[in-house]
Amino acid sequence: MTLTPDDPRAPVADVDLLVLGGIVVTTDARRTILNEGALAVRDGQITAVGPRADVAGRYRAPRVIEARGGLLLPGLIDGHTHLPMTLFRGLADDLPLRAWLEEHIWPAEQRTLNPDAARWGTRLAAAELIRSGVTTCCDMYFYEDDVAEAVEEAGLRAILSQGFIDGPDTEQRLASAELFLKRWQGHPRITPAVGPHAPYTVGPDSYRRLHALAERFDVPLVTHLAETKGEGHDVAARYGRTPVRHLAQLGVLDARLIAAHCVWVDAEEVGLLAASRAGVVHCPRSNLKLASGVAPVPDLLAAGARVGLGTDGAASNNELDLFAEVQMAALIHKGVRLDPLAVPAAAALEMATSGGARALKLDSRVGSLEVGKRADVVVLDLEEDNLVPLYDPVSHLAYAAASADVRTVLIDGRIVLEDRELRTLDEAEVRRQVRALSVAIGSRWGRAGP
Amino acid sequence: MTLTPDDPRAPVADVDLLVLGGIVVTTDARRTILNEGALAVRDGQITAVGPRADVAGRYRAPRVIEARGGLLLPGLIDGHTHLPMTLFRGLADDLPLRAWLEEHIWPAEQRTLNPDAARWGTRLAAAELIRSGVTTCCDMYFYEDDVAEAVEEAGLRAILSQGFIDGPDTEQRLASAELFLKRWQGHPRITPAVGPHAPYTVGPDSYRRLHALAERFDVPLVTHLAETKGEGHDVAARYGRTPVRHLAQLGVLDARLIAAHCVWVDAEEVGLLAASRAGVVHCPRSNLKLASGVAPVPDLLAAGARVGLGTDGAASNNELDLFAEVQMAALIHKGVRLDPLAVPAAAALEMATSGGARALKLDSRVGSLEVGKRADVVVLDLEEDNLVPLYDPVSHLAYAAASADVRTVLIDGRIVLEDRELRTLDEAEVRRQVRALSVAIGSRWGRAGP
Numbered sequence: 001m002t003l004t005p006d007d008p009r010a011p012v013a014d015v016d017l018l019v020l021g022g023i024v025v026t027t028d029a030r031r032t033i034l035n036e037g038a039l040a041v042r043d044g045q046i047t048a049v050g051p052r053a054d055v056a057g058r059y060r061a062p063r064v065i066e067a068r069g070g071l072l073l074p075g076l077i078d079g080h081t082h083l084p085m086t087l088f089r090g091l092a093d094d095l096p097l098r099a100w101l102e103e104h105i106w107p108a109e110q111r112t113l114n115p116d117a118a119r120w121g122t123r124l125a126a127a128e129l130i131r132s133g134v135t136t137c138c139d140m141y142f143y144e145d146d147v148a149e150a151v152e153e154a155g156l157r158a159i160l161s162q163g164f165i166d167g168p169d170t171e172q173r174l175a176s177a178e179l180f181l182k183r184w185q186g187h188p189r190i191t192p193a194v195g196p197h198a199p200y201t202v203g204p205d206s207y208r209r210l211h212a213l214a215e216r217f218d219v220p221l222v223t224h225l226a227e228t229k230g231e232g233h234d235v236a237a238r239y240g241r242t243p244v245r246h247l248a249q250l251g252v253l254d255a256r257l258i259a260a261h262c263v264w265v266d267a268e269e270v271g272l273l274a275a276s277r278a279g280v281v282h283c284p285r286s287n288l289k290l291a292s293g294v295a296p297v298p299d300l301l302a303a304g305a306r307v308g309l310g311t312d313g314a315a316s317n318n319e320l321d322l323f324a325e326v327q328m329a330a331l332i333h334k335g336v337r338l339d340p341l342a343v344p345a346a347a348a349l350e351m352a353t354s355g356g357a358r359a360l361k362l363d364s365r366v367g368s369l370e371v372g373k374r375a376d377v378v379v380l381d382l383e384e385d386n387l388v389p390l391y392d393p394v395s396h397l398a399y400a401a402a403s404a405d406v407r408t409v410l411i412d413g414r415i416v417l418e419d420r421e422l423r424t425l426d427e428a429e430v431r432r433q434v435r436a437l438s439v440a441i442g443s444r445w446g447r448a449g450p
Numbered sequence: 451m452t453l454t455p456d457d458p459r460a461p462v463a464d465v466d467l468l469v470l471g472g473i474v475v476t477t478d479a480r481r482t483i484l485n486e487g488a489l490a491v492r493d494g495q496i497t498a499v500g501p502r503a504d505v506a507g508r509y510r511a512p513r514v515i516e517a518r519g520g521l522l523l524p525g526l527i528d529g530h531t532h533l534p535m536t537l538f539r540g541l542a543d544d545l546p547l548r549a550w551l552e553e554h555i556w557p558a559e560q561r562t563l564n565p566d567a568a569r570w571g572t573r574l575a576a577a578e579l580i581r582s583g584v585t586t587c588c589d590m591y592f593y594e595d596d597v598a599e600a601v602e603e604a605g606l607r608a609i610l611s612q613g614f615i616d617g618p619d620t621e622q623r624l625a626s627a628e629l630f631l632k633r634w635q636g637h638p639r640i641t642p643a644v645g646p647h648a649p650y651t652v653g654p655d656s657y658r659r660l661h662a663l664a665e666r667f668d669v670p671l672v673t674h675l676a677e678t679k680g681e682g683h684d685v686a687a688r689y690g691r692t693p694v695r696h697l698a699q700l701g702v703l704d705a706r707l708i709a710a711h712c713v714w715v716d717a718e719e720v721g722l723l724a725a726s727r728a729g730v731v732h733c734p735r736s737n738l739k740l741a742s743g744v745a746p747v748p749d750l751l752a753a754g755a756r757v758g759l760g761t762d763g764a765a766s767n768n769e770l771d772l773f774a775e776v777q778m779a780a781l782i783h784k785g786v787r788l789d790p791l792a793v794p795a796a797a798a799l800e801m802a803t804s805g806g807a808r809a810l811k812l813d814s815r816v817g818s819l820e821v822g823k824r825a826d827v828v829v830l831d832l833e834e835d836n837l838v839p840l841y842d843p844v845s846h847l848a849y850a851a852a853s854a855d856v857r858t859v860l861i862d863g864r865i866v867l868e869d870r871e872l873r874t875l876d877e878a879e880v881r882r883q884v885r886a887l888s889v890a891i892g893s894r895w896g897r898a899g900p
Contacts, residue, residue, distance in 0.1 A: 089838070090845035094794040128835040229788065288785030289849065291792070318849040319836045324777075331778075335738030336786065338679070342741070344544040385578040386769045388539075388881045389888030395540035399739070399768040404854030431838045438839030 022070040044413030075135025075376030077356030079281035080260040080310025084121030088315040118143035126154030132403030135376035140195040161195025198224040225259035244269040274303035279359030286312030308359030345398035379408040472520040494863030525585025525826030527806030529731035530710040530760025534571030538765040568593035576604030582853030585826035590645040611645025648674040677711035694719040724753035729809030736762030758809030795848035829858040
């Protein structure tokens with residue numbers, strides 16, 4: 001029989017919150033799935049995961065989320081973002097990468113970015129991410145102190161880095177990168193990092209110095225790597241090596257590295273990335289939209305590389321929807337390789353959860369529903385046409401679920417989305433402010449009249 | 451100044467319904483977009499499209515849909531479906547095509563299909579399609595009379611065909627195909643068609659006889675064509691020709707043909723398809739999931755072929771979401787061809803609207819918001835995080851919109867979805883019935899207990 005809190009024989013423990021499922025997809029190492037499961041949460045940490053009847057019987061909480069008939073999964077991890085770039089969503093599309101960046105995005109950034117704009121763009125991104133079940137992101141952008149404050153306000157968990165590009169003010173930027181680490185180190189949800197932009201915008205000396213800084217503060221080093229064929233040519237022309245070998249040569253290719261994209265890597269580089277224990281963040285939709293190519297993710301996974309998934313910024317996607325990335329990661333490699341077994345459903349889901357956490361070096365804290373991990377939890381509504389019937393929950397998460405199916409989200413034990421209501425931000429105000437900014441950026445549609 | 455219905459000088463006309471936008475993306479031949487537009491609808495037909503103030507001034511209606519701040523677009527056209535296959539959504543994935551079909555899908559169909567199951571599966575599919583803005587589909591399956599009645603009940607517009615496969619009962623099936631045409635000819639929203647399954651399951655004689663039948667009733671001929679590399683080998687081994695050339699040789703490759711997939715077609719066949727004025731239905735997500743490959747859609751479009759978009763059945767996708775197909779069609783070809791200009795946003799949107807209508811030979815009736823067309827209209831909510839800000843509505847439709855953003859849908863002037871409430875079906879009951887059927891089909895998750 002089941003012991004309930006009312007049963008005098010039950011050793012009932014007090015916790016802060018119970019989440020009663022529903023199917024629980026833990027994404028633990030054994031891929032445990034509970035048919036009727038539940039979680040207990042205390043001090044923002046998962047203190048129990050198990051059959052619903054057991055958890056409901058052993059724990060008592062002032063707050064209970066009833067998710068019977070729903071599906072619980074770990075919060076999703078978006079391994080590559082440029083949060084404020086929601087400001088430029090759809091500003092320019094269908095252009096060659098250089099023209100897109102140099103004629104549209106960079107001028108718009110020059111013209112409009114400031115601390116206030118960065119905050120509003122970040123708030124919009126955070127709202128969109130939370131609504132799609134993302135609880136952790138890994139960001140690189142300008143005005144990152146402002147990004148961090150908006151992230152804190154939204155309640156997200158994040159690795160945040162100041163985007164670093166070499167220039168006449170390199171010394172000042174290095175000092176600023178250090179200040180950023182000092183300011184945010186020790187924050188419970190925000191991990192500061194260093195963020196050299198890419199091998200074609202950051203020289204060897206700055207990479208080495210930022211790496212030394214990352215070692216000193218024991219934080220990650222976030223960078224773009226081997227995104228386009230053109231980058232490969234540029235880096236080879238300058239350094240006589242491919243981008244991955246270039247970073248290896250500089251001593252930067254190690255477990256501290258979080259490298260976005262890795263599209264243009266050969267078989268040997270796949271091995272180098274795996275052996276280094278670097279995180280690789282696959283951004284399939286962005287790579288397609290910018291015509292960068294298709295990363296060799298099946299090979300990276302087979303080699304044991306730590307592969308996560310990312311949306312990239314909203315200017316190159318144009319939605320921040322990690323379910324769409326999971327689906328793309330599950331679909332694209334099958335079709336391109338003519339192999340129906342390339343990146344199965346479970347592998348795609350793991351890139352967004354446990355594998356994504358490993359890629360960001362956060363796997364001791366998040367990425368699965370296990371005792372001792374922080375309580376980053378998504379409750380999915382299964383009372384949706386697109387999720388009926390249900391033969392295999394992992395199949396649904398990889399091929400059928402949409403971000404609109406997300407009902408409730410916890411981050412660090414805190415309810416940030418509840419029955420589709422965002423608790424941390426005033427979304428209507430966020431949309432108003434971003435729309436107002438967009439008029440200055442260049443919207444033809446933000447005003448009345450054509 | 452604007453003339454309003456209250457203005458005595460205005461020649462006010464009575465209509466049934468006004469839809470007041472909002473941005474109106476017409477997808478007409480000039481790609482007209484109105485910033486503040488509106489539609490008037492009488493007898494299920496669009497009688498006016500124009501600036502909001504003009505339409506509101508010139509027409510009076512007992513029913514007004516207020517969509518200020520929203521976006522109006524033509525109902526989307528899903529050019530390839532197997533509606534009842536929602537029953538098998540997620541039953542089997544990540545398998546080689548043959549094993550998937552022969553060991554899982556076909557046995558499940560054998561075991562469970564009957565008129566009642568076909569109806570419940572169709573109702574679920576219709577609900578899902580309408581919620582994602584689809585107003586027309588082109589279907590091929592078994593029990594198509596039952597499919598048709600469920601489609602009629604849902605209020606969808608459709609081309610429907612009995613799936614035909616050669617066997618010992620070929621004569622009976624041909625007679626049944628003819629009966630189906632007789633029964634449904636003249637229906638205002640349902641166009642019956644013949645549906646030979648594919649060149650590897652239907653012999654030359656049956657293709658010719660079904661084509662003659664289609665000519666006699668002046669209806670389309672729906673088929674699968676050149677979906678997989680294996681099909682190409684099979685057809686070549688049997689007939690000494692590729693699938694497209696085989697149909698050309700049989701006299702079936704003409705303007706009556708609606709051919710799903712066309713993945714494995716060479717440059718000459720691209721020309722044959724274009725010259726024939728056949729409809730080609732691109733199903734990018736299904737082609738990826740089943741590892742069939744990537745259809746040469748940029749070449750087909752450049753050659754002037756009539757290309758639409760399809761979801762395929764829910765067993766090979768696994769969601770019926772045409773926005774996801776539009777996004778995939780806009781993204782995949784860029785990435786695979788390393789060409790950021792391959793299938794721009796407008797081209798992807800047109801495959802789901804005006805181009806899709808041409809592919810299905812329904813372009814005189816649907817596919818754009820123009821005077822004289824039937825009133826198949828989608829109202830999208832722009833008060834969504836993923837659609838803010840708004841620089842270019844066509845960009846949003848191709849890269850950022852989600853089916854959950856669909857607020858209201860008209861088909862033939864009838865409101866079938868209103869403020870996200872489905873008016874034609876009891877969705878909760880549909881989900882209950884499909885769940886009940888899924889237990890017999892083989893669900894591990896439909897019942898309590900693992």
